[in-house]
Amino acid sequence: MNSAGRSPYDLEIRGLAKTYGAIRAVDGISLEVERGEFLSILGPSGCGKTTTLRMIAGFEQPDAGEIYLQGTQMGTTPPYERNVNTVFQSYALFPHMTVFDNIAFGLRMKRLAREQIARRVKRMLTIVELAGYEQRLPHQLSGGEQQRVGLARALVKEPTVLLLDEPLGALDLKVRKRMQYELKRIHREVGITFIYVTHDQEEALVMSDRIAVMNQGRIEQVDTTFDIYERPQSLFVADFIGESNTFAGEVVATGEDVSVRCGERVVLRGRPVSAALPVGVQVDVVVRPEKIGMGRPETSHAGEENCLRGWVREVVFQGTSVKYVLDIGAGNPLIVHQQNSLSYPQAEFLKPGEEVLALWRLESTLVFPRR
Amino acid sequence: MTEPILSRLRAKAGGDATLYAYGVLLYLFLYAPIVYLIIFSFNDATATTPPWRGFTLQWYRQVLQNVDLRVAFLNSASLGVMTAVISVTLGTLMAFAFRWRFRGKGFVFGLLLLPMLTPGIVLGVALTLLWRFFRLTPGLFSSTLVAHVIYTLPFAFLIVFTRLHRFDRSLEEAAMDLGADHIRTFRHVTFPLIRPGVIAAVIFAFTLSFDEFIRTFFVIGNENTLPMYVWSMIMTDSTPQTNAIGAIIVGLSLSWILLGTVFLRR
């Protein structure tokens, strides 16, 4: 296990745990990350993302569990001897050093030759598109530029794994969107494994190969972005990623799929996500707003297993889509997103008070046992 | 919100003659003695008091030729340097200790700053008694140095502590992340960033020691420092030479303090 470089994984975590007093910041997580992968750790505030990264970087000693970098057990190896580098949310650029000196810092600590340092720093500056900024001081840079210096400073060391703790958190939306794209490009260019911490689900979806969703110190699910979105394994994941309609109910019929009664006159059919669910079990039913179609009440609809009569309560025009809030008598209202494919003056949107049919397929209905 | 209130206050103060007079009197009160001292250091007379008999630099010439004075000055200067080096080194180390959490931190902090508020005479008496108890000879680089270090240490500590307190720890983590061990992190990141505070502390400790009188008076023994010398001079034969010395000390102290402030602001 400890012959370096023979593991197929750049990073392996086994049963990692860290407690602060009574708080279980990280509560036994395991994870494998492949070479060159872009993995996001996603979760709400306080779920232990930063603590996990800090243990990988070596700033924090775990109470239990192990970390392997390319098969080498880290144990108590100090941060300066780990082949891992961090991009800090606060940038943490050295304020008394120029951009060049900031980026060169890690290479100087390695005691590389002067020309080699200059060459690698220059190449890095080109990659992050900051050529010509060598002699600036950090306070003479914008937030986005500082972030790129922070990135260059970490990447220039060519670490096995690059850790990024909400690196775009402090940037405004526009710069943030551009930096997301930049980060993806840089990731492709350098081919280094990225572990990216964020609490922005959209960002995680856009950027990652895989996402690890964390909640209260544990990993709820690790999967490709597609599976995380389409096949969430728990209500938490379904709720946290994207928008969803959730209805509480009770299983009334079971088989390959289940029927769930949610309220007086509503029975929804769906697929249980894990084990078979016996009749009488309390469950949560989840359906995404964009999976729902709408039809006129007088027409008949075959092929859509769920077909509910409802009334339009609210219409919100959102530009590329239209959001409808429907009353279906199932506890919560039903939210439906429809692509705005209408071309003026062809048709009109539905109006509040109108009666509609809401339709969606069995496969789009996820049923989670109540925990 | 505050802007109109401030300008209204200013307008009111500007129109108020009593307030204006008060201000003038206050500054007179604060600076008149010093201005008086400086003016009469140029007086061409043997008395340090009016009337004014014309301009001369002879008192300054005498100052430069005064051997006892030179010895006292060198004593004060070397004592100041020693004091500054010792108390800033100790103060910096203690400031670093306060980065860790430990039991009774607040209490220890208060204890450290207490000497700032202790009357000089208390320290003077205490050290005199201590020296007597151990049958030691009081002197410049024994009892006086100890007194000065005790006196200046809280100031040095406080200046460095303030600097270190608002220091962003993630900078040190970044350095270690990039391969610098603890020593190199200190050398390349921590120290360069607290250096202005350390320099300010050195300047302030030196100035405090250079001007110190009460504690020194108790523990100096047979030697002399500049303030001691000036005092004895005034008590025996007072000429405008004393004024000249005073003016020089004022000038030196002011420029030191100014320099220290520049570093504090950095």
Ligand SMILES: Nc1ncnc2c1ncn2[C@@H]1O[C@H](COP(=O)(O)OP(=O)(O)OP(=O)(O)O)[C@@H](O)[C@H]1O
């Ligand atoms: N040094 C510490 N001392 C005590 N508690 C801590 C410490 N660091 C973290 N915690 C606690 O551990 C839990 C996890 O913290 P962590 O910083 O890992 O969360 P996070 O997922 O990064 O959150 P955020 O998205 O807000 O950054 C939190 O409840 C936090 O209060």
Ligand SMILES: [Mg+2]
């Ligand atoms: Mg965090």
